[in-house]
Amino acid sequence: MKYIDEYREPEIQKEIIKEIQKYGNLINRKINIMEVCGTHTMTIGRYGIRKLMPENINLISGPGCPVCVTPESYIDIAIELLKMEDVIITTFGDMMKVPGSFSSLEKEKANYAKTYVVYSPLDALKIAEDNRDKKIIFLSVGFETTTPLIAQTIKIARDRKIKNFYILAGNKLIPPAMEFLLKEKDARIDGFICPGHVSVIIGRESYTSISKKYNIPCVISGFEPFDILLSIYFILKSIKDEKNEVINEYKRIVKEKGNTKAKEIIYEIFEVVDAEWRGIGIIENSGLRLKENFFDFDAEKNFSIEIKSSNRKTACLCGEILKGRKKPFECPLFEKICTPESPFGPCMVSSEGTCNAYYKYERK
Amino acid sequence: MHIINMKENRIVLSHGSGGKLMHNLIENIFLKSFKNDILDKLYDSGIIEFKDFDICFTTDSYTVDPIFFKGGDIGKLSICGTVNDLAVTGAIPLYLSSSFIIEEGFEIKNLEKIVKSMHAISKKAKVKIVTGDTKVVEKGKVDKIFINTSGIGIRDKRIKLGIERIKEGDVVIINGGIAEHGLAVLISRDTFKIDADIKSDCAPLSGLILEILKETDKIKFMRDPTRGGISATLNEIVKNRDFGIIIYEEKIPVKKEVLSICEILGFDSLNIANEGKVIVICDRKEADIVLKKMRKNIYGKKAEIIGEIVKKPEGKVLIETVTGSLRVLDMPVGEQFPRIC
Numbered sequence: 001m002k003y004i005d006e007y008r009e010p011e012i013q014k015e016i017i018k019e020i021q022k023y024g025n026l027i028n029r030k031i032n033i034m035e036v037c038g039t040h041t042m043t044i045g046r047y048g049i050r051k052l053m054p055e056n057i058n059l060i061s062g063p064g065c066p067v068c069v070t071p072e073s074y075i076d077i078a079i080e081l082l083k084m085e086d087v088i089i090t091t092f093g094d095m096m097k098v099p100g101s102f103s104s105l106e107k108e109k110a111n112y113a114k115t116y117v118v119y120s121p122l123d124a125l126k127i128a129e130d131n132r133d134k135k136i137i138f139l140s141v142g143f144e145t146t147t148p149l150i151a152q153t154i155k156i157a158r159d160r161k162i163k164n165f166y167i168l169a170g171n172k173l174i175p176p177a178m179e180f181l182l183k184e185k186d187a188r189i190d191g192f193i194c195p196g197h198v199s200v201i202i203g204r205e206s207y208t209s210i211s212k213k214y215n216i217p218c219v220i221s222g223f224e225p226f227d228i229l230l231s232i233y234f235i236l237k238s239i240k241d242e243k244n245e246v247i248n249e250y251k252r253i254v255k256e257k258g259n260t261k262a263k264e265i266i267y268e269i270f271e272v273v274d275a276e277w278r279g280i281g282i283i284e285n286s287g288l289r290l291k292e293n294f295f296d297f298d299a300e301k302n303f304s305i306e307i308k309s310s311n312r313k314t315a316c317l318c319g320e321i322l323k324g325r326k327k328p329f330e331c332p333l334f335e336k337i338c339t340p341e342s343p344f345g346p347c348m349v350s351s352e353g354t355c356n357a358y359y360k361y362e363r364k
Numbered sequence: 365m366h367i368i369n370m371k372e373n374r375i376v377l378s379h380g381s382g383g384k385l386m387h388n389l390i391e392n393i394f395l396k397s398f399k400n401d402i403l404d405k406l407y408d409s410g411i412i413e414f415k416d417f418d419i420c421f422t423t424d425s426y427t428v429d430p431i432f433f434k435g436g437d438i439g440k441l442s443i444c445g446t447v448n449d450l451a452v453t454g455a456i457p458l459y460l461s462s463s464f465i466i467e468e469g470f471e472i473k474n475l476e477k478i479v480k481s482m483h484a485i486s487k488k489a490k491v492k493i494v495t496g497d498t499k500v501v502e503k504g505k506v507d508k509i510f511i512n513t514s515g516i517g518i519r520d521k522r523i524k525l526g527i528e529r530i531k532e533g534d535v536v537i538i539n540g541g542i543a544e545h546g547l548a549v550l551i552s553r554d555t556f557k558i559d560a561d562i563k564s565d566c567a568p569l570s571g572l573i574l575e576i577l578k579e580t581d582k583i584k585f586m587r588d589p590t591r592g593g594i595s596a597t598l599n600e601i602v603k604n605r606d607f608g609i610i611i612y613e614e615k616i617p618v619k620k621e622v623l624s625i626c627e628i629l630g631f632d633s634l635n636i637a638n639e640g641k642v643i644v645i646c647d648r649k650e651a652d653i654v655l656k657k658m659r660k661n662i663y664g665k666k667a668e669i670i671g672e673i674v675k676k677p678e679g680k681v682l683i684e685t686v687t688g689s690l691r692v693l694d695m696p697v698g699e700q701f702p703r704i705c
Contacts, residue, residue, distance in 0.1 A: 008686045010614070010686055010687070010688065013686070013687050013688070014688065017687070017688075039630075045691070046632070046685065046691075047685045047686065047687045047689060047691075048685050048687060048689025048690060048691040049687060049689065051689045051690070051691070052687060052688070052689050106376070110374050119555060119556070225685070225686065225687045229687070339697075340697040341378065341384055341385055341697055351630075359694075360692075360694055360697070361691050361692060361694075362691065362692070363692055363694070364692075
């Protein structure tokens with residue numbers, strides 16, 4: 001397999017870095033560029049891209065990691081479900097450590113050994129098929145990238161008449177979150193690096209209204225250091241030329257309209273609702289839940305769960321960090337109480353969380 | 365401010381990953397009780413000093429899943445791992461024990477296959493298996509088969525290896541491509557359904573190591589970067605020391621296939637286990653001699669200098685990435701894949 005070296009050619013990267021320096025000087029004011037994708041956060045950290053930026057160019061990480069934005073209440077519900085007889089919880093691995101209001105799935109695993117990590121919802125469905133006497137609940141989180149596969153799994157479950165498979169729907173949509181951040185009173189985002197994988201599904205066109213309405217450059221980026229650098233360059237050039245639009249840097253994969261088939265299947269199964277984002281609050285039309293026809297697969301509709309509401313107040317700054325207002329170093333818990341081995345806030349849990357990336361790559 | 369105590373009170377998989385949690389466990393549980401002058405050094409083998417020579421003694425248990433994987437099996441691994449732990453402390457590996465814990469119902473033909481593989485590789489490594497033990501447990505109480513091997517070797521009094529000998533300007537050498545063992549085992553599992561031509565690098569390195577030790581006395585320290593990959597090993601070397609290490613991403617030998625699979629699965633090749641690799645810290649002046657000698661050995665053909673010892677920052681490993689930017693390379697955290705060895 002090839003196509004990696006080509007994107008890591010040091011000479012080309014040096015050229016782009018020079019151009020970024022040039023435009024940084026030309027613009028000569030503070031520019032905040034936000035990425036809203038955990039994999040971008042990782043690329044920026046792993047390749048030390050932040051350090052290559054001119055002083056006035058600030059790279060900030062938005063709510064781009066689906067695990068990090070999962071609210072406490074979602075975990076609380078999952079734990080209550082886990083306690084029920086004959087219930088087996090299946091989940092992506094990163095969700096295990098996410099702290100809810102009182103506990104995490106990983107901790108509860110020791111009491112209820114009924115949690116299984118899967119790499120695909122189809123694996124969860126397989127567990128349901130193999131264990132008809134149990135109720136299998138899949139913790140359905142993720143952005144537009146993951147959702148089509150979950151939707152497809154529901155369809156398969158329906159076609160095969162599998163009656164013991166449920167999902168706890170917590171799926172979210174990226175563009176409404178981007179718009180939410182821009183709408184905030186003192187919003188200070190000058191450009192977006194748009195997520196590559198999400199854009200494969202939703203297409204370049206999904207960002208045009210945001211870009212126009214808020215007059216902000218949006219660049220869809222790939223995941224190599226080269227892609228990120230080029231995207232930053234495009235954003236700076238757009239700002240300098242005062243020509244803000246949606247640029248597709250990741251043309252080799254992302255199409256204008258995205259993957260229409262995948263979009264169709266999402267909206268065949270799910271409908272858009274308001275959703276809670278951890279640390280941020282309710283964002284209008286930013287979540288998905290199963291349509292009425294599919295209520296048989298909805299864990300919330302089929303199990304009666306009551307959770308104690310919690311107003312846990314902590315010094316954790318994950319909310320501010322997810323909005324790009326604070327950096328992990330500014331959080332009093334970072335590195336001290338909150339580390340990847342024992343994460344306090346969700347941004348430290350996921351390997352793609354902002355705090356996790358800063359811990360791994362950017363500590364002094 | 366209400367802070368919830370997140371401390372674990374049970375063993376989690378990460379405690380066995382070779383990363384931070386495991387080091388905490390060693391320090392806070394094992395060393396606390398077992399503390400003694402030999403163990404405290406935490407070298408790959410315990411070094412017991414006698415008048416005319418030193419005896420090196422090591423032990424390791426193998427729980428790899430699956431037991432047969434591309435490039436090896438649990439038996440071959442159990443010999444190579446222990447031989448390498450002796451070799452990196454400068455010893456000539458001589459005698460091994462082998463202890464089997466077998467699940468009821470395990471196929472005898474598979475046991476035979478494993479034992480034959482152990483025999484073949486121990487001949488290659490010039491070691492004898494001189495004692496052993498067999499336990500069988502009820503079905504489900506252990507997964508197929510676990511093997512423990514211990515080994516002893518003798519070390520020439522003139523060989524002086526130790527982290528304390530490392531000085532600013534010394535170079536960091538590796539004998540070939542990284543991350544092959546970990547990935548080979550992973551893709552031998554059904555989980556990812558990836559077919560790639562990646563074989564475990566599992567190999568006995570005692571020959572190669574003895575050859576370079578004969579060549580120069582300017583080798584300062586060696587360690588085999590197994591669990592946690594080269595990130596873990598390099599961090600172990602600098603921990604609490606008055607020097608740091610810089611490595612250069614471009615110089616690190618890694619196969620294209622390995623890099624591609626890492627990209628697909630989101631793994632960092634620097635954190636993935638090796639079973640036929642050794643990190644050698646050596647005086648810069650002698651580096652070329654060591655490199656030349658290594659490259660002549662079948663297990664060292666792709667040897668490279670990948671970094672150097674620096675004065676600052678103390679106790680840290682830095683990596684210069686392909687973008688030319690310098691960042692910290694930390695000890696890997698958490699368990700990406702249990703039962704890799």
